[in-house]
Every structure is written in structure tokens, then in C-alpha cells.
Amino acid sequence: MIKSELLEDGIHILTLVDNRLDAANTPQFRETMTDQIKNGASRIILDMSAIQFLDSSGLGGLVSVLKRMSPIGDLVLVGLHPNVLKTFQLTKMDRKRSINPTC
Template identity: 45%
Template sequence: MQLKSAMNGTTLVIRVAEDRIDAAGAIQFKERMRDLIQLASQRVILDLGQVHFLDSSGLGAVVAVMKLLAPDRKLELAGLTPTVAKVFRLTRMDSVFTIHPALAEGLRNAG
């Protein structure tokens, strides 16, 4: 699972460089995220702009990462493609996560 991370001020930005997070890659995604979030930061934004497919295993992995960060930090999402946004909407997880239309907006808006 290709994930790229960078600090932007006090925000850790993790970009998913894959077109899907599914059952085949969910465990690897969660393990890579666990390693990356060890970096001290006030916020964590997961950029999903390249992800065009997310199944229930992928969604579960994203939720698991959110729980790993709690209660100290929130996992924010950015750049959801229409298909991925629909998964979050249908499962009502869009009410659980802070979702930014684009990464740039997420970086401008704290929290």
C-alpha cells in the first residue's frame, strides 16, 4: 500500500497513492497508517483524492485508524472522489469524520 506522508506545519498529511482500499489491501493500509501516525502532530489529514474504490474492509480500516488516534487527535479526510464519498454517505460515516472537499481547504481550516 503506497502512502506518502509529509508535515505541513503542525498537520500530518498522509496521501493514499493507490486507486483503491479494499479487502486485499486493508490490513496493509492499517499497518502503514499505524507506523505513519506515530509522528507527533496536532492534526492528521488523510488525502483520498486518488482513491476511486473503497469497500467495507477499506472503510473498516479507515475507521480503525480513527480509533487509533482517539482521543488525542482526529482523523480528517480530504478530496473524496464521488464513489468514495457515496460510501461514506450511505454508511453515514460522513457524520463521524470531518471531510474537506480538497486537501488545500483542509489545511486552511483547522479542525
């Protein structure tokens, strides 16, 4: 579900490999992200370019992870598919500074 790469400057690049983040895989996503944070990842770039569909469970999982990261570091979401970006716009999540849809 998530490929991980650690850069020399301590930035973790996590790439979602599924094309959906929904009720079926959000618990695993949340668990994996929590493990990354517990293991010291405080600067994360989450590449979502493979995600073409995001439901309310997936959005809730992302919000949960963003909240968990905010006091300890940075989580930047990149590569948002137009369908996913539309969900972020409808929920006003695109106004968060931790989202860069075009990278």
C-alpha cells in the same frame, strides 16, 4: 501506498496513491497509519483523492484509524471521489466532522 509530508506546523499530510482501498491493501494501510501515529503524528490530513473504490475492508480500516486517532488528535479525510463519498453517505460516515469530501 502512502506518500507523507510534514508541514512546519506539525500537520502530517498523507496521500493515498492507489486507486482502491480494499481487502488486498487495507492491512498495509492500517499498518502504515499505525506507524505514523506511533511516531507522533497527532494531526493528520489524509488525501483520498486517488481512491476511486472503497470496499467494506477499506471502510473498516478507516474506521479503525479514526477511532485510534480520536483520543490523541485529529484525522481529517479529504478529496473523496463521488463513489467513495456515496459509500460514506450510505454508512452515515459523512456525518463525522473529520470528513471533508470536497477539499
